Every structure is written in C-alpha cells, then in structure tokens.
Amino acid sequence: xxxxxxxxxxxxxxxxxxxxxxxxxxxxxxxxxxxxxxxxxxxxxxxxxxxxxxxxxxxxxxxxxxxxxxxxxxxxxxxxxxxxxxxxxxxxxxxxxxxxxxxxxxxxxxxxxxxxxxxxxxxxxxxxxxxxxxxxxxxxxxxxxxxxxxxxxxxxxxxxxxxxxxxxxxxxxxxxxxxxxxxxxxxxxxxxxxxxxxxxxxxxxxxxxxxxxxxxxxxxxxxxxxxxxxxxxxxxxxxxxxx
Amino acid sequence: xxxxxxxxxxxxxxxxxxxxxxxxxxxxxxxxxxxxxxxxxxxxxxxxxxxxxxxxxxxxxxxxxxxxxxxxxxxxxxxxxxxxxxxxxxxxxxxxxxxxxxxxxxxxxxxxxxxxxxxxxxxxxxxxxxxxxxxxxxxxxxxxxxxxxxxxxxxxxxxxxxxxxxxxxxxxxxxxxxxxxxxxxxxxxxxxxxxxxxxxxxxxxxxxxxxxxxxxxxxxxxxxxxxxxxxxxxxxxxxxxxxxxxxxxxxxxxxxxxxxxxxxxxxxxxxxxxxxxxxxxxxxxxxxxxxxxxxxxxxxxxxxxxxxxxxxxxxxxxxxxxxxxxxxxxxxxxxxxxxxxxxxxxxxxxxxxxxxxxxxxxxxxxxxxxxxxxxxxxxxxxxxxxx
Numbered sequence: 001x002x003x004x005x006x007x008x009x010x011x012x013x014x015x016x017x018x019x020x021x022x023x024x025x026x027x028x029x030x031x032x033x034x035x036x037x038x039x040x041x042x043x044x045x046x047x048x049x050x051x052x053x054x055x056x057x058x059x060x061x062x063x064x065x066x067x068x069x070x071x072x073x074x075x076x077x078x079x080x081x082x083x084x085x086x087x088x089x090x091x092x093x094x095x096x097x098x099x100x101x102x103x104x105x106x107x108x109x110x111x112x113x114x115x116x117x118x119x120x121x122x123x124x125x126x127x128x129x130x131x132x133x134x135x136x137x138x139x140x141x142x143x144x145x146x147x148x149x150x151x152x153x154x155x156x157x158x159x160x161x162x163x164x165x166x167x168x169x170x171x172x173x174x175x176x177x178x179x180x181x182x183x184x185x186x187x188x189x190x191x192x193x194x195x196x197x198x199x200x201x202x203x204x205x206x207x208x209x210x211x212x213x214x215x216x217x218x219x220x221x222x223x224x225x226x227x228x229x230x231x232x233x234x235x236x237x238x239x240x241x242x243x
Numbered sequence: 244x245x246x247x248x249x250x251x252x253x254x255x256x257x258x259x260x261x262x263x264x265x266x267x268x269x270x271x272x273x274x275x276x277x278x279x280x281x282x283x284x285x286x287x288x289x290x291x292x293x294x295x296x297x298x299x300x301x302x303x304x305x306x307x308x309x310x311x312x313x314x315x316x317x318x319x320x321x322x323x324x325x326x327x328x329x330x331x332x333x334x335x336x337x338x339x340x341x342x343x344x345x346x347x348x349x350x351x352x353x354x355x356x357x358x359x360x361x362x363x364x365x366x367x368x369x370x371x372x373x374x375x376x377x378x379x380x381x382x383x384x385x386x387x388x389x390x391x392x393x394x395x396x397x398x399x400x401x402x403x404x405x406x407x408x409x410x411x412x413x414x415x416x417x418x419x420x421x422x423x424x425x426x427x428x429x430x431x432x433x434x435x436x437x438x439x440x441x442x443x444x445x446x447x448x449x450x451x452x453x454x455x456x457x458x459x460x461x462x463x464x465x466x467x468x469x470x471x472x473x474x475x476x477x478x479x480x481x482x483x484x485x486x487x488x489x490x491x492x493x494x495x496x497x498x499x500x501x502x503x504x505x506x507x508x509x510x511x512x513x514x515x516x517x518x519x520x521x522x523x524x525x526x527x528x529x530x531x532x533x534x535x536x537x538x539x540x541x542x543x544x545x546x547x548x549x550x551x552x553x554x555x556x557x558x559x560x561x562x563x564x565x566x567x568x569x570x571x572x573x574x575x576x577x578x579x580x581x582x583x584x585x586x587x588x589x590x591x592x593x594x595x596x597x598x599x600x601x602x603x604x605x606x607x608x609x610x611x612x613x614x615x616x617x618x619x620x621x622x623x624x625x626x627x628x629x630x
Contacts, residue, residue, distance in 0.1 A: 068546055068627040089550075095626075096548035106543040110260035111251070118251055123548055131248040151260075 014077065015175055015207035016042040016065055021074035023060055034060050036230045038074070042223075044174070047198060047208045049218055052227035058211045059179060061227070065209065066098055066177045067091040079174055096123050099168030099206075101178035101197075105160040107152040113139065113163045114148040120171045138166045142196050158189035165193060169200050176201060176208045187216060194220055254560035257537065265568075268529040272569020272606060273576060275522025279602050280577030280594075281584075282514035287598070288590040289511075292429040293501055294494040295591075296361075296437075299370045299428075302338070303470050304477070305493040306460035309486050313500040314359070315433040317342060317458050324485045325460035331476050333468030338369045339457040341445045347438070349399040350413040356397050358415070359434040360388075362445025369461055374426025375439050382441040387423040388415070393589045394436035416448050429591045432507060462487075519609055527613035530562060534620045546626035554621050562614035566606045573606075574599060 023035035034057045042048055050058050063069045064076060067083060070091070076083045079097055086094070099120075107116045117135045126134075139148055142162040152160050161181060168176055176197070182190030194210070194217045201208045210221070218224060226233040258265050296314060297305075306325055308318035325337045341362030346355050363369045365382040378389050390401045390411075402425055405411055411422040415438070428437045446454055464473055470489055477487045488496070502508035534541070541554050581592040 063627045066546065092545075092548055092550055094548075095546060098548075100543075100546050102543070104539075106539060108537075108540045108543070110257045110537075111253075115251060115256065119253075119544070120547060121248065122250055126248055128246045128248045 014041050015044045015046075015079060016040065016209070017075075017077040018065075019075040021061075021064070021071070021076055023057075023064065023069075023072055034230050035064075038232055040225070040232060042207060042209070044207050045202075045205050046222045047201065047220060048210065049221035049224045050209060050211045050227060051213065051218075051224065052233075056227045057230040058227050062177055062179055062209070062211055065175075066100060067094040096171075097174050099171065099173035099176040101161075101164050101168045101176065101181045103180040103183050105152070105157075105164040105184075107160055107163055107167070109152050112149045112151055113144060113155065113159075113166075116152070116163055117167045117170050120167045124171060134170055135166075138170045138200070139163075141169075141200055142166045157184050158186075158193065161185060161189075161193055162196065165197055165200075169197075169204070172204050172206070174206050176206055178208065178210045178212075180212055180214075181210065182212065182214045182217060190214060191216060254557045255564055257533070257557070258561055258564060261533075264529060264533065265565075268526065268565045269569045269572065271525030271529070272522055272565055272610070273573035275518050275525065275609065276570055276573025276602055276606055277577050277580065278518030278521065279515050279605060280574070280598070281580060282511045282518060283598055283602070284577070284581055284584070284592045284594070285590070286508065286511035287595075288429075288584075288592045289432050289501060289507060290498045291593070292431040292591050293433070294497050295428050295431075296370075297490060297494040297497055299372050300459075300461050300490055300493075301368050301371050302336075302461035302463040303468075303490060304462040304464065304474060304487055305490055306462060306481075306485055306487045307493070308458075309484050311458070311486075312504070313433075313497055314342065314431075316500070319456040319458055320460075320485050322455050322457045322460065324481060325457070325462070327480065328462060328477050328487075331473055331480070333464050333473040334462060335465045335468075336367070336463045338364055338367045338461045338463070339442070340369060340459040340461060341442055341449075341452065342458040343445070343449050343452060345416050345438075345448055346414075347398060347436070348414040349397065350401075350411060351399045354397070356435065358398065358436050358438050360415070360438045360440060360445060360448065362440055362442045365441045370426075370439070372426045372428065374424060378424030378426070379439075381423040382439070382444065384421075384423065386418065386420050386444060386447065388420050388438045388440040388444065389424045389426050390422045391437040391439075392425050392427040393429045395430055395589060398436050416450075418448050420444075420448070430589050432501070460485075515605075519605055522606070523609045523613050526562060526565060526610050527616050529565070530558060530613055530617035531620060533561065534558060534617050538620070538624045541621060542624040542626045545624060551621065554624070555618055558618045558621065559611060559614045562610035562617075563607065566603075566610035570603055570606050574602075 018038050018040040021035055021038040022033060024031050024033050026032050038061065052058055064071060065078065071084045078094060081094055108119065111119065114135055117139060121131050139145055142165055144159060144162055147155060147159060182193055185193060197208060198220050308320040310318035322339045325339055328334055329337055343360055344357045345360045347358035348355050365379045368376060375389060381387060390405065392402045401411055401422060405422055405425055412419055426439060430436060446452055464470065474487060481487065544554065578594055581594060584590060585592045
C-alpha cells in the first residue's frame with residue numbers, strides 16, 4: 001500500500017517515490033517556497049487523487065513528477081529513476097514513460113482524433129498494423145470509434161477530453177498524470193471520463209495520479225492525498241477533511 | 244509483412260490545415276522567385292544580347308584600338324595594323340569591320356532613329372549570322388543594306404513588309420538606301436537595331452568616316468594554328484595603339500564593361516538581393532505566426548517526450564515545403580513573363596537550367612534562413628506551463 005513516507009523505503013517497486021522535496025519559485029529576495037518537505041510513496045497500479053485548495057502547490061508537484069520541471073532540493077524517483085540532477089535529455093526520455101492528460105485537452109488542432117492518438121506512438125518502434133490496432137482499440141474504448149477522422153474543432157468538449165485520454169493511454173505508459181481532467185466537462189461526461197481512465201488503467205496496470213477539485217469522482221481513488229500551503233496533510237486526517 | 248509505422252508528416256499536416264496561410268506563403272515565395280528570375284533574366288538578356296555580335300565574328304582573334312571598351316565606346320585604328328599581322332605563321336586571313344551609329348529614317352512615319360551600322364567586306368564571310376551569310380553578296384550593289392529582324396518597332400515594320408515582298412527604300416544619313424535582305428541580331432541595352440552593309444556603302448553613308456580607319460579587325464587562323472602562340476607573336480609585333488585578344492576575351496570584355504562600367508549590372512544584382520529579402524521576410528512572417536499559434540501544441544509535444552530537435556525539424560520541413568511549393572508557380576510565371584518580355588522588347592530572355600537551380604537554391608536558403616529565425620520562438624514553448 002502507498003504511504004506518506006517518514007523515512008527511507010525501498011523505492012524499486014514504487015511508481016513514484018518522493019523524499020524531503022522542497023521547491024521554490026523566483027530568485028533572491030523574491031524567492032518563495034511553494035513545496036515544503038514532501039514525502040510520498042506511490043505503488044504501481046494505484047489510482048491516487050491529489051486535492052486541495054488553489055495555490056496549494058498541487059500543479060507544481062505534478063509538473064515535478066512529470067519531469068517538466070527540474071528538481072531543486074530533495075529526492076524524486078520515478079519508476080526507479082532519480083530526477084535530482086537529471087539532465088534535460090534524461091528528463092525528456094523519462095517523459096516518454098508518462099501519459100499526460102491536461103485540464104485543457106491540448107490536442108493538436110491540425111490533426112484528426114486518430115492522428116492525435118498516433119502522435120503518442122511516434123516515439124515508439126512498432127509496425128503499422130500494430131499501431132493501427134492499438135489506436136482503433138483505444139479510441140473505441142473511449143467511445144469514439146465513429147469520430148476517428150474528425151478534427152478537434154468538430155468534437156465536443158467531452159469528446160476532445162476522451163481523445164486526450166486515448167492519446168495518454170495508447171502508448172501504455174506506466175504512469176498517468178492528469179490535471180483537472182474533468183474541469184471542463186459536465187457531471188455525466190466527467191464521471192464517464194474518469195471511469196474510462198480507471199478501466200483502461202486497471203487493464204494496463206498503470207499508476208494514475210489525478211489532481212482534481214471534483215468531489216464527484218473521489219470515490220474512484222485508492223488513495224486521496226490532501227495538500228495545503230505546500231505541505232501534504234497527514235493521511236489519517238485526509239478522509240475527514242475531504243468527506 | 245510487418246511494415247514499420249510511417250511517421251506522421253507533421254509539417255505538411257500543419258501547413259495544410261491553414262489553407263489561407265498556406266496560399267499566402269506560396270504566393271509570397273512565388274512573388275519573390277518571379278522577382279529574382281526577372282532580375283536575372285534581364286541581366287542575362289543584357290549580357291547575351293550585348294555579345295551576340297562578338298560571338299558571330301568568324302575569326303579566333305580580334306584586333307581593336309587600345310582605347311576601345313565596348314560596342315558603344317569605340318575608337319578607330321588604321322587597317323595597316325591588321326595587315327601587319329598577315330605575315331605571322333598561322334594567320335589565314337584578316338578582315339576589317341567598320342562600325343558607326345547612323346541616322347535611320349523610319350519610312351512609315353519619317354521619324355529619325357539611331358541605327359548601328361556594320362560595314363563588312365561582302366566578299367568574305369566575316370559574320371556567322373545566317374541572314375548575312377545568305378545575303379552578303381547582294382551588298383555589292385551600291386546603296387544596299389541588310390536589315391535586322393529583331394529590331395524594335397520604332398524603326399518601322401521593315402521585316403514584315405520585306406518578307407511580304409515589298410521593296411523598301413529609306414534614308415540613312417540622308418542617303419537613299421534599299422533593303423536587300425534580313426538577318427537576326429537582338430537589340431541590346433545600348434543598341435536598338437543593326438544594319439549590315441558593305442564597307443564601300445558604309446563609307447558612302449558616312450562621309451565623315453575615312454577609308455582605312457577601322458573599328459574592329461577579325462583575324463582568322465589556319466585550322467592547325469595555336470591561338471595563344473599566334474596571339475603572343477602578334478602582341479610582340481604590334482605597337483601599343485592596338486590590342487589583340489581572343490574572340491572569347493572580346494565578348495568577356497564587353498560583359499565586363501556593362502557589368503562594371505555601367506550601373507546596369509549593379510542594378511540587377513541589387514534587385515535579386517531585394518527580392519531575396521522580400522521573400523525571406525514573407526516566409527519569416529508566415530513561419531513565425533505559425534510557430535506562435537502552435538506554441539501550446541508544441542509544448543504539449545515536448546511534455547509527451549518529443550525532443551526539441553523534432554520540433555526544429557518540423558519547422559524546417561515546413562520552410563522547405565513552402566520553398567518547393569512557391570518555387571513551382573514562381574518558375575512558371577517567370578517563364579511566361581520572359582516570353583511576354585521577349586515579344587515586347589525583343590530582348591533574348593531565355594531560361595537556363597543553371598538559373599533555375601540557382602534560384603531554387605536561393606529559395607531554399609531564403610526559407611531556411613527564415614525558419615532559423617522563427618524557431619528561436621520555439622524555446623519559449625515550456626512544457627511546465629501547460630498544466
């Protein structure tokens with residue numbers, strides 16, 4: 001099971017392992033600490049929901065775990081790779097193991113739904129037939145088998161977000177990081193989207209970390225982490241705070 | 244059986260999605276290409292027309308006054324210098340040519356225009372121009388001349404009327420002359436039309452010209468003679484009031500005169516540079532706004548683990564696709580403008596493969612340069628900002 005760490009734990013089996021992580025924005029006298037001594041251990045195959053008020057540092061933590069920012073202080077280990085002191089090229093390579101789902105769908109507007117999903121396979125070596133099967137399967141799984149050749153501008157918000165999920169899942173990443181994936185969606189499609197993520201993740205055995213304010217989907221999580229003012233609140237209190 | 248998945252042709256897909264922008268880019272590059280082709284075409288036409296006379300001379304070596312610079316900047320020398328070299332081993336024959344601008348009266352509207360008159364000995368084949376070759380013996384008749392097919396319309400529709408069988412007489416330097424045949428030489432930037440006549444007729448038309456003071460001497464060598472050897476021997480024998488050179492050097496000197504001693508060469512070169520800059524600015528504008536519009540998408544790709552290099556290649560590919568797509572219509576338009584210009588001005592506007600390749604290379608350079616400027620914007624695509 002996952003746990004908020006107090007001290008060293010075996011990291012080899014962990015999807016994400018964080019110890020004494022601090023992070024700052026700005027320089028000199030404007031320097032402001034946004035993350036305080038974060039310790040976290042997430043096992044493979046779990047669904048974690050990270051929640052908390054705006055400005056509490058959730059997104060900063062997410063971008064650090066996603067290798068989109070450099071680690072300044074402390075240790076951050078993703079899938080056995082230490083990101084402290086990682087070079088730019090190493091960070092770029094690490095990103096390939098992670099599927100991202102963004103608040104805004106961030107699809108490439110000049111590509112069709114099919115091509116957007118195909119983009120995620122550009123970085124992998126595979127046959128045309130296998131790629132085609134995977135793309136068709138994942139787009140069918142999100143219920144878009146009849147919209148494959150539509151451009152994003154011709155899709156609804158929920159459909160676009162489902163394409164984004166298909167794109168994140170098609171390369172079968174070991175970790176999926178999602179930032180408010182349901183924010184732009186109504187209640188029904190929001191829940192649908194998360195259920196699709198959960199189903200596909202379970203099939204593929206990947207770890208999902210969701211940042212959300214959306215109380216309607218909290219029950220899908222294996223673990224809920226609450227964050228406030230740059231600190232993780234102790235796990236024992238989380239249920240009380242959230243529910 | 245298992246074929247590798249083909250990579251997505253991202254650059255083309257991106258260009259294709261924005262039809263209007265793509266068309267503007269293609270139009271801009273075509274425009275720049277047309278401008279470059281035209282400048283080079285005019286320059287080429289100027290030079291090739293300027294040396295048509297030189298290249299037609301039937302002899303390996305040319306003798307000129309030391310002060311001659313160009314067909315439009317001549318000086319005379321005595322033909323004795325020409326006959327002085329007949330004794331040199333290897334020389335087969337020498338022929339004098341008289342050149343002078345004269346006043347031609349358009350027989351249709353009586354307007355007077357300057358015409359460039361070439362006086363040759365009709366007994367020798369001095370000019371390798373088909374019309375002159377066929378008709379030179381007719382010039383033994385007094386007061387006859389051959390008219391230039393490529394002349395501008397200011398001189399009257401002489402060629403058409405002659406070909407229709409009409410007998411054409413007009414005044415040259417107030418002397419009645421009959422047209423006895425036609426030949427073809429293109430007008431140049433300095434000469435609007437040519438007339439070929441015999442040396443005897445030439446001196447009749449130009450009473451101010453003295454017999455024996457010639458403008459160009461043509462020296463034909465025996466087939467087994469070595470041009471350089473003869474030339475060296477010639478130079479050692481001749482005083483320095485005349486100069487001897489190969490026919491090729493004579494043509495080169497004419498081109499060099501137009502290039503360096505007139506503003507013409509510079510003007511056209513500058514035109515090419517400006518067309519290049521205009522094209523580069525257009526491509527830069529297009530690529531820059533394209534990159535700017537797609538920054539969030541590029542940032543997304545970076546977050547997905549694509550290297551910066553991948554995005555650089557996309558932008559450079561876009562620039563090369565634009566270069567190729569703009570080059571094709573640009574070349575087609577330039578070819579039609581060449582044709583129209585040739586019909587309107589008689590300038591020999593011809594396209595050659597070397598120029599096509601050169602303009603294509605310039606287009607690619609122009610586009611790559613613009614891409615190199617536009618990709619600097621890519622660095623601002625920060626994947627950390629997209630969450």
